[in-house]
Amino acid sequence: MQNTNLTAVFYMILSMVAYQISASFAKQLFEVLDPLxxxxxxxxxxxILIILMFRSWKIIKRLPYLKWKDLLFYSGSVCLMNVLFYASLGKLPQGIAVGLEFLGPLTLALLSIKQKSDYLWVCLAIIGVTLMVPWQDATQHSFSYLGAAFAIGAGVCWAFYIFYGQRVVRQNIGMHALSIAIVLSALVMLPISAMHNPTALMQTQYWGQALLIALLATALPYALDLMALKHLNKLSYGTLSSLSPALGAIAGLVLLNEHISIWQSIALVCIMLASIGITFRARKPAD
Structure with a gap:
């Protein structure tokens, strides 16, 4: 039990690191392409990557027998979460965008509390996320209320992603659930993006960067998330995910030269303490 939970924690940390690096790469690409x-x-x-990785053509025969309600909600949450987060990333510093997005899974973790001792870690994460947002400079160019709305909307979708992700894994179709969700999301977004900016999609000189972002932001982290969700409850997943704003701020600093304030540095400490606490909490066989 202990080794299984620690392996799930490792999957999550690796997933978040890959995702935050990809977000920095994507924000650099915003200089020549729009977020959509x-x-x-x-x-x-x-x-394409995940179909090849998981040989998802094997699931075609089982498609008529799947619980499509859960799969469609899961796919929809994946699609909207990505669109809204990238929209927020174009208007906010990466650490702030990720911090606001985290309000979704954090709320889910709060609603999942069963033991009073768990409130300490959730409260630390809440303090960290609150300090991450520069409320005193909300009117400055570094903060956008529209971007904040996009980030919070992405957080709501993230909460649905967690909830329906746990239901989808119970269908015993493994990583094929991820393939279905990403393929459906791509099929929905292609015509929308083609109408929005038809020439941008065909600028092949940027396809290599987009492929790298796809690997780091979708194929790798979502696969790791699904494996982690098999062994972590909503509280553990939601609170451990509080590392995301810290990793986002660090990636923004290193890759985008986005500096953070003293209060945001304190926020990183609170968030990391919460993540460490829930990690050790996850080791207890009682979970």
């Missing part, structure tokens, strides 16, 4: 085009290219390349 970037997320469409990412989902399109990711759908």
């Amino acid at each position: 085009t970037v997320v469409t290219l990412r989902l399109s390349f990711a759908s």
